[in-house]
Amino acid sequence: MPKILPFQRYTGQYEDWFSDHRWVYEAELRAVKALLPESDRGLEVGVGTGRFAKPLGIKTGLEPSVRMREIARRRGIKVLAGVAENLPFGDGEFDLVLMVTTVCFLDDIHQAFQEAHRVLANDGFFIAGIVDRNSPIGQQYLKHQNESVFYKLATFFSVDEVVKIMRQSGFIDFRFRQTIFRSLSVTDDKEPVKLGYGEGSFVVVRGRKEQNFI
Numbered sequence: 154m155p156k157i158l159p160f161q162r163y164t165g166q167y168e169d170w171f172s173d174h175r176w177v178y179e180a181e182l183r184a185v186k187a188l189l190p191e192s193d194r195g196l197e198v199g200v201g202t203g204r205f206a207k208p209l210g211i212k213t214g215l216e217p218s219v220r221m222r223e224i225a226r227r228r229g230i231k232v233l234a235g236v237a238e239n240l241p242f243g244d245g246e247f248d249l250v251l252m253v254t255t256v257c258f259l260d261d262i263h264q265a266f267q268e269a270h271r272v273l274a275n276d277g278f279f280i281a282g283i284v285d286r287n288s289p290i291g292q293q294y295l296k297h298q299n300e301s302v303f304y305k306l307a308t309f310f311s312v313d314e315v316v317k318i319m320r321q322s323g324f325i326d327f328r329f330r331q332t333i334f335r336s337l338s339v340t341d342d343k344e345p346v347k348l349g350y351g352e353g354s355f356v357v358v359r360g361r362k363e364q365n366f367i
Contacts, residue, residue, distance in 0.1 A: 160201070160218040166302070168224070171204055180332040180344040181355050182208060185253060185282050187330045187346055188359040192248040198237045198269065199255030203228035205282075211251060215240065237265035245274040253282040256315060257307040266322035275364040279324055282357045286311045290333060290354035312350045315358055324360030331356045 160167060171178045182205065189209060197206040200214025203225035214232040216222045222232045235241045237252070238261050250269040259265045269279045285291050286309035298304050316327055331353030332346045350356045 160221055160303070162302075164202070164218075164220040164224070167221075168202060174337055174340070176340045176342050176344055177333060177337050177355075178204070179342070180340065180346065181205075181253070181282065184330040184332045184346045184353075184355060184357045185209065185251070185280065188278075188280055188328055188357055189251075190249055190278055194247045194274075195249040195251065196242070196247045196272070197230075197251045197253070198240070198265075199252055199258065200225050200230060200232060203230045203232075205251070205253045206230050209251075211249070213247075236260070238268060240268045240272050242272045244271055245277075246272050248274055248277045249280065250277070251280045251282075254284065256281050256283050257304070257309050259308075262310070262318055263322070266318055266324075270323045270362055273362045275362060277362045278359055279319065279362065280357060280359045281315060281319070282355065283310060283312070283315060285331075285350065285354060285356045286314075288354035288356075290337070312356050312358060316360075319358065319360045323363050325363045326361040328359040329356060 186209060195211040197211045197214045200206050200216045201221050206214050207228045212231055214225055214230045215235050216225060216232050217236050225232045233241055237259055250273055291309055294304050295309060329350045330346055331350045332344055333355040334353050
């Protein structure tokens with residue numbers, strides 16, 4: 154069962170976060186964009202309200218929440234209903250599959266990553282933007298998890314865990330970007346995006362589809 158109830162019930166609160174944390178949002182966008190290949194065949198899984206797909210030029214999204222889909226469509230995204238573990242697309246249909254803060258809400262991360270691999274063309278890229286469980290903000294979210302309407306149902310992963318499952322799913326040639334090095338309240342327009350991971354709380358992981366993976 155996809156963890157969509159909070160996103161159905163608190164859609165307005167979800168949207169407000171991006172306004173209230175403008176510089177965090179823009180830093181995360183820059184981090185994703187740094188690893189984004191040029192392609193007209195991109196898919197965002199868990200597209201939400203289109204906050205990332207729209208500025209990144211991704212035209213197709215998948216979203217289980219009805220209310221989120223409606224907003225994303227108003228932003229010009231072609232959004233289908235569905236879940237990451239059973240993508241309603243053909244084999245090799247995309248050059249890029251993106252998940253931003255979606256991994257922690259998956260019911261079956263292994264199945265979802267295998268599905269991402271399936272719908273990617275050879276040498277296509279899977280990009281996951283996550284809150285690193287081992288980071289300061291990741292630890293803060295864990296500590297106060299039961300107080301959050303959104304993260305109460307989340308399962309946080311470390312970067313190494315995500316890479317391990319991506320590798321098991323047939324991805325290679327990993328690249329990383331990280332940002333959000335301070336608390337959200339003091340993040341400003343000068344927040345940097347750096348190579349690697351281990352310092353920033355928001356980490357973008359990119360893997361390339363291995364052609365002959367079995």
